[in-house]
Amino acid sequence: MPELPEVETIVRGLRLTLPGRRVTGVRLGKTDFIDDPAVLERDLPGQKILAVRRMGKYLLFDLEPADGSAGGASLLVHLGMTGRLVTAAPEEPEAPHTHAFFALDDGRELRYVDVRRFGRIALLAKDGAELSKLGFEPLEATEGQFADKLRGRRAPIKSVLLDQRVLRGIGNIYADESLWRARIHPLRLAGSLTSNEVRELLRAVKSVLAAAIRMRGSSVSDYVDADGQRGLFQQRHRVYQREGKKCSRCGTAIERIVIGGRSSHFCPKCQRAPRRARKSKR
DNA sequence: AAGATTACCTGAAGGC
């Protein structure tokens, strides 16, 4: 599923061709995941793509109106679980579940494909409050900023890592992998982490995200980048979807539990359970 | 009001 490293890889790919292109037409299929389809069809054609950016797991295409005025709107795309953005020649057959076609002035098309339609497309006005609730960009956050976000929170650290208001862009894969690297059990209450643990966790988050970006993301189910290429970081996963396999540090079998409705993978030896959650052992 | 739970959606996988 597309998390920060996957979205970053897609953004870097789209940046090679999209800036400077003008959208010449919009064609939509199913629209139940689009904020206001009529507005998109009416207002997007004619606008020029100035830049392609990422905020957490969101892609943002900064736009300039046809008349060159300073409109400052942006096209927002979230890939949900199964969303894909690909460029194609108009005559190329469309993949199943292709729900949006954006024709470009170089004769090509940007297409949005999404089996489950958990994604989102919206046209944002300039300075919309839309993304203001997002937390820090993980690769730029400081230890102090991260610590402030964790202070007093009584939810499991696993759930807090998934909370986009804390650090934006982390999903289930990188939450589990970060906690393993930092040797912190996913059920630990976020506010109970020591300052050493907070520091180690942020270091782990940054190193795992950076490594995943270098390997062009994780292709677990159906993620591919803007060129249709799979990522490679799934080869480096230490716990995610490795239940029953040996921990690469200590050889103990990886376990899976459900936290907040999400599966969580960890090493029961490297990541010591809080007292409250420890199973009685004889 | 933070934390927990559920709905949304479809295809893959497993059970029988």
Added chain:
DNA sequence: TGCCTTCAGGTAATCT
């Protein structure tokens, strides 16, 4: 073989 159930999870809505 085929039908049924379960699972995957990002986010928003709904609960407690």
